[in-house]
Amino acid sequence: MSLWSIVSHMPPEEFSGLFAEFPRSLRCLLADWLENQPWEFINGSDAFCTSMASGMLSAMLEKLRSAASSDGQQCQILQQVSGIENAYRRDPLRLVAVLKAILEGEKAAVLKRDRHLPLSFHRRQEELKFSLGLQRLQHRVREIQALRDNPAAASRQLNVQDLQLKATETKPPESELPTLILEAVKELEVAKQQVLKRIQIWKRQQQLAGNGALFEENLAPLQKRCESLVEVYFQLHQQVMAASAELGAELLPRLLERFNEVLSSLVKSSFLVEKQPPQVLKTQTKFQASARFLLGPQLLKASAKPYMVRADMVTEKQARELALSAYSNALSESTGEIMHNVVALETNPTSGTCCANFKNVLLKKIKRCERKGSESVTEEKCAVLFSTTVALTPSNLSVHLQVLSLPIVVIVHGNQDNNAKATVLWDNAFSEIDRVPFVVAERVPWEKMCDTLNLKFMAEVQTTKGLLKEHYFFLAQKIFNDHSASLEDFQSRSVSWAQFNKEILPGRGFTFWQWFDGVLDLTKRCLKSYWSDRLIIGFISKQYVCKLLSTEPDGTFLLRFSDSEIGGVTIAHVIRGKDGSSQVENIQPFSAKDLSIRSLGDRIRDLGQLRNLYPNTPKDQAFGSHYNTEEQTGKDGRGYVSTAIKMTVESERDQQAQRAVGGPPEAPQAQMLSLPVLQPELHPESLRSVLSPICPPGPFCPQPLPTGYPTGENINMMVSDNLGSSFPSTSPVLSPSLVMDPTLPRCQDLAFRNPLPFMPNQYMTEASSEPQDEEMPELAPFTSMVDPPLQSSPRWMAPSMDLPPSSDFEQFLQEVSLEGPALCPPFTPPLQRSGYPSPNPSCWGLGESRWDDSVRPGHA
Structure with missing residues (x-):
């Protein structure tokens, strides 16, 4: 601009x-x-x-x-x-x-x-300044050449001001030629500083790109700038050597020393990491990287044996020692074992580049350092050091080149990835140019944190719709645990690393970043188009949702991210209570696994009680483009009856109405799964003795589930017959006769209507094949405190489905039967997750317990 x-x-x-x-x-x-x-x-x-x-x-x-x-x-x-x-x-x-x-x-x-x-204006001004400085240097070289060739004529052309610039020197030269040379060397050093600064800016932009910032990766303009300056350097150096007699024995060594410093710093700074290794690096995982020598095509002489570049892993302490020595010392010991870590530094005449491309590197193992205080392995930063020694043309000067990669967090297990990403995000966002490796601030302004979260969100989700100030307000309330401050109050606050990813959020089992990263993952995988269309408010609290929707018509709804589950989105909607008053219900959150079974748009279409997206957009108008139009009915080309998955939500009012007429609830899936696993061949008569200690005679315990969400949410399999009619089934695992013969009587015993066979591995958490080592106890906090966020239904299925011994199970039934029939109404399934409130049907209107995100949606 x-x-x-x-x-x-x-x-x-x-x-x-x-x-x-x-x-x-x-x-x-x-x-x-x-x-x-x-x-x-x-x-x-x-x-x-x-x-x-x-x-x-x-x-x-x-x-x-x-x-x-x-x-x-x-x-x-x-x-x-x-x-x-x-x-x-x-x-x-x-x-x-x-x-x-x-x-x-x-x-x-x-x-x-x-x-x-505008940033583009600053960049253009910087380019103009360097270009003018380079032209001035070229003009100086021509002046020096003219003064040496014809001292009398050149002297008359020199401006008086040029001769006065050296007045500050302690020993001014006795002739005009040393004055011109000294001024030219000064201008050369200024131009060199501009090049080095531009290289540092490029490195900083490369680091910010790790968080999603736009980045101009093309190094060609920077290489051209370095080559142009080195070309002028050699021209000026040649003039100095030719005028060595006029400069004298005292001035010449000082000038040559300054020349050597200019060339050395340019050469060393032009050795860059063009392609960074992964900043979260897992052991036993291959990765790629590349180092580039900008001045290689210009300064490296042709040799029979190519120069080799080596990659080594270094700790933060080693990186600091190398930086203090200006990368002049060689590395004493690598902190990790890297395979395929030596490649050739090759010049490509076509592209004019000189690169060392590491295509098949493997970090076999890592040697950990002693950690400070409560620091975990996912806060420990290291780096890859790329190093080589080259001989420059035409002076044949030997130079040792070293460059560090961006900070890397090494993990040994996938469960450490989340916390490692937090360390990298913080370091990328808040580190300074020319810092001591790898020092970063412990506290940063909240406004900078907002910019970082917005940048990360837009980059991960791949959307142009970023966070709004209302979203920042909700995030500030969450991370500071302060619901009384105003938006302006938060703008002046600072947030610490501990608040970001060390301290557990109040009443939860995870940190702020772990929760936010779950939202990122869910939105990226399942909700990108909905977010980009601004159909999801997302970052909003339950309390504020209640305030927004309490005055809206029946059927008004909005979408928000779950507060208490990682990676969940829920629907809040207005219903009319028995007394005619408005009530706000929150449907239990959907995870990425749920939305992969049936999309969010189709779930919203299934629910007839949802009418208008807040504030007043009809849902078909808002979500119509997100509906799946490929659902078919009738038989397919192979003669099979087509099926479709539909979602239903059963409210407390529906359950009360069913209990009033003595009918069973429509979706008893969760209640059934809290019992011992039943085989399909069991008949109602054989179940009486098992069920009697838990429930009194009568319907199958038709009480609400112990959650704060509307109960009975399930996904029904709709099976169409040849006449186009369909009837629901609460399980896709049904006998063909039950599905295809509508003349069979529908059994009223719910245990018989849902004959789920026992499949041991169907709902078992997949065992990790990742290597375990001494670092494994340092997993993300939520992995041991709450259930995995993507756990599939049934709701109360434990990670292990092994049945207990018969004696143990009989003892369990005897303990339950001691309470008698009174246990049935508030019965909590034995595999209920800990940490959630007990059911309180009286609070399902606007009470506090309804605000707890607890049970995940069940699936057929």
């Missing part, structure tokens, strides 16, 4: 007085071209500055005449062009001063309004 594109939309009166000597209309015609000239960096009145100003004036007049030929006001423009030529032809430096004042005034006005200038 150009400066003029912003200025042109601002009131002209803000720039009154700026265009007294240069018409605003011509500024508009020149627009971007004017900003691409180094007006602001031409300082002084020497021959170089005068020459540059004269050339820029000629280019501007030509540009204006070309624009006038295609403009309707040609005469007026040509008159203005003629006036500028007459005013500034004899004094082009005056034009430079006028345009510099105009640009400074425009920048000040934009800064006053927006508090910042």
Whole structure:
């Protein structure tokens, strides 16, 4: 974005007085071209500055005449062009001063309004400054050459100001030639610093790209800048060596020392990690990386044996020692065993690059350091050190090159990945340029944290719709555990690393980052299109949802991320209570596993009680494009009857109505699964003795589930017959006769209606094949405190499905029977997860217990 594109939309009166000597209309015609000239960096009145100003004036007049030929006001423009030529032809430096004042005034006005200038404007200005410095250096070399060839003629052309610049030296040279050389060396060192700064900026942008920031990876412009400066360096060095007699025995060594420092720092800084290793690196996992030597094509002589680059793992302490020695010392010992870690440094004549590409590297094992205090292995940072020794052309100087990768967290198990990503995210976001490896702030402003979370969210989800200030407000309340502060109060606060990913959230079993990362994963996998269409509010509390929906019509709903489950999204909707008052119900959260079975859009379509997306958009209008239109009925091409999965939600009111007429609940799946596993061949008569200690005679314990969500949520398998009719089944594992013969009587005994066979591995948590070592106790906190977020139904199925011995099971039934029939209404299934409140049907209206996200949706 150009400066003029912003200025042109601002009131002209803000720039009154700026265009007294240069018409605003011509500024508009020149627009971007004017900003691409180094007006602001031409300082002084020497021959170089005068020459540059004269050339820029000629280019501007030509540009204006070309624009006038295609403009309707040609005469007026040509008159203005003629006036500028007459005013500034004899004094082009005056034009430079006028345009510099105009640009400074425009920048000040934009800064006053927006508090910042476009990043592209800063980048362009930096490029102009370096380009002008390089041209000045080339001009200096020509002046030195001319002074050596014809001292008398060159002396008359030198500006007096040039001869006075050395007045601050303790021992000024006795002739003009040493003065010119010293000034040229100064300008060379300034240009070198610009190159080094640009390299550091590139490295910092590469690190921010690890969090999702935009990054211009192309190193070609930076390589061209390095090569141009080194070319001028050799030209200037040649002139110094040729004038060694005039420089004297005292000045020459000092100049050569400064020259060597310039070349050494340029060469060492131009050795970069172009492709970074993974910042979360698992042992026994292959990875790729590449190191690039920007000056390689220019400085490396052809040798019979190629130079080899080695990759070694180093600790934070080792990295710090290498940085303090300016990477001049060789590594004493690698902290990990890396295989295939030596490759050739090869120059590609076609692309003009010199790279060492590591394509098949394997970190076999890692040697851990002593950790400080409560620091875990996922907070320990290390890096890959790439190193080689090369001989430069033409001096044949041997130089040792070393460069560190970005910080890496090494893990040995997938369960450590979440916490390792938190360490990397924090380091990438809040580290400083030229820091001591790998020091990073322990506390950062909340505003910076908001920017980081937004950047990460948009990059992971691959969306252009970021977080809003309302989302930041909810996240601030969550991470600071403060529901009384205002949005403005949070903006002045700082957040610590401990609050981010060490301290467990109050009443939960996980940290803020673990919860946020679960939201990221769910949205990325299942909700990207819904979020991009702004159909999900997401980051909003239950209490605020209740406030929003309490005055809305029946059937109004919204979507939010679960507070108490990692990686869950729930639907909050308005229903009408028995007394006619509005009540807000929250359907139990859906995980990524649930939404892979049936999409969120189709689940919303299934639920007739959902009518309008908050505030007042009909659900078919909002979600119509997300419905699955491929569901078929009738028989398919192979003669099979088509099936479709449908979701239903059974509210407390529906259950009460069913109990009133003595009918069974429609979806008894969860209640059934809390009993011993039943085989299909069991008949109702054989179950009486088993069920009697738990339930009194009558319907099968038709009480609500012990959660704060509407109960009975299930996914029914709809099976269509040839006539297009369908009937629900609570389990897809049914005998063909039960499905296909509608003449069979429907059994009223729910245990018989749901004959689920015992399949030991169907719901068993998959055993990890990942290696275990001494670090395994340091898993993410939530892995041992709450159930895995993607655990599939049935709701009360334990990770292990092995049946207890018969004697133990009989003892369990005897203990339960001691309480008698009174246990049935508040009965809690024996495999209920810990940490959730007991059922309290009276609180399912607007009470506190209904706010607890507990039971995951069950699936058929």
